[in-house]
Amino acid sequence: MAYPWVAGQKVADGIWKAVVPFNKHFNETGLYYNDVWVDGTYFGGSQTVVRRNTVRIPEKVSLKDGSYDIIVEGIPENINKLTFYTWTEANGQDDLRQSGGQKLDSNTWKITIPFNEHNNETGVYITHIYTIDSYGNSTGIGVSTMAASFVQAPTEANLLDNSYEVYAYGISKEAINVTFPTWTEHNGNDDLAYPWVAGQKVADGIWKAVVPFNKHFNETGLYYNDVWVDGTYFGGSQTVVRRNTVRIPEKVSLKDGSYDIIVEGIPENINKLTFYTWTEANGQDDLRQSGGQKLDSNTWKITIPFNEHNNEAGVYTTHIYTIDSFGNSTGIGVQTTAY
Incomplete structure (x- = not known):
């Protein structure tokens, strides 16, 4: 509670008002007590329950999806601007991005967070959401989600496709040597190429390789797709290759x-x-x-x-x-x- 108490503003004879900014109350939610005193005498009071806005954000996201959405509900119509600040936990705020978001309806806003603006990093993604009211008061709330690394390859392919691509998401931008060893279940590792196939960097955090069937004796069946980064196992996936009908x-x-x-x-x-x-x-x-x-x-x-x-x-x-x-x-x- 502020001392001295907040001075009221006279609106008209018999009517006074005051503004209660949440940032003067540590942006707390819950029950607010609103008392009014006139010339040192208690006049009356009321109570207000302040709730956190509903913010819809996925608990976990996959880098292979390219982005994710945050939906903010309960924004009053007199707020015509939201500002979203997003960064990853990795390397501090080196990837901090600001965006204004999109107004979906009178009370709902949306922001799309593209991973490529954050180096396609894995780990915690943090977004702080701020509004400013007509009195210049600003309030913010924070949300976060977790982005996991991912190795993407088709679950199925046909032999006359000739090849398929394997993508690895969430690789450190400092990575130097990304390799994609691939082999089939048939006859063990007889078709595993040495040295392992070198990956191609697509963007920060994303590498890929092409798996041609003719390098694996045009075999059908189960293909194992592993990814190694600078000598350390990163992840893998499997693809079933079938003969075309x-x-x-x-x-x-x-x-x-x-x-x-x-x-x-x-x-x-x-x-x-x-x-x-x-x-x-x-x-x-x-x-x-x-x-x-x-x-x-x-x-x-x-x-x-x-x-x-x-x-x-x-x-x-x-x-x-x-x-x-x-x-x-x-x-x-x-x-x-x-x-």
């Missing part, structure tokens, strides 16, 4: 003139498939190459005419190849028998 008849009749091969599960970023087809008779004297036809975003088709293969009976072999944006190529083979 290829629909081809088990047997075909030469009298039909041709047959179709349908390939499913091709990613949208693959814009070319190459089909090589030949018969078992006389080696590859009838080898033909075709680009196929894209049926939809993930499905391709090739028609194999028998007259391009001397209308031969027996085994017809087709190898299907794709090339990804990194130049990696993978192929799978299928067969049918013509009679």
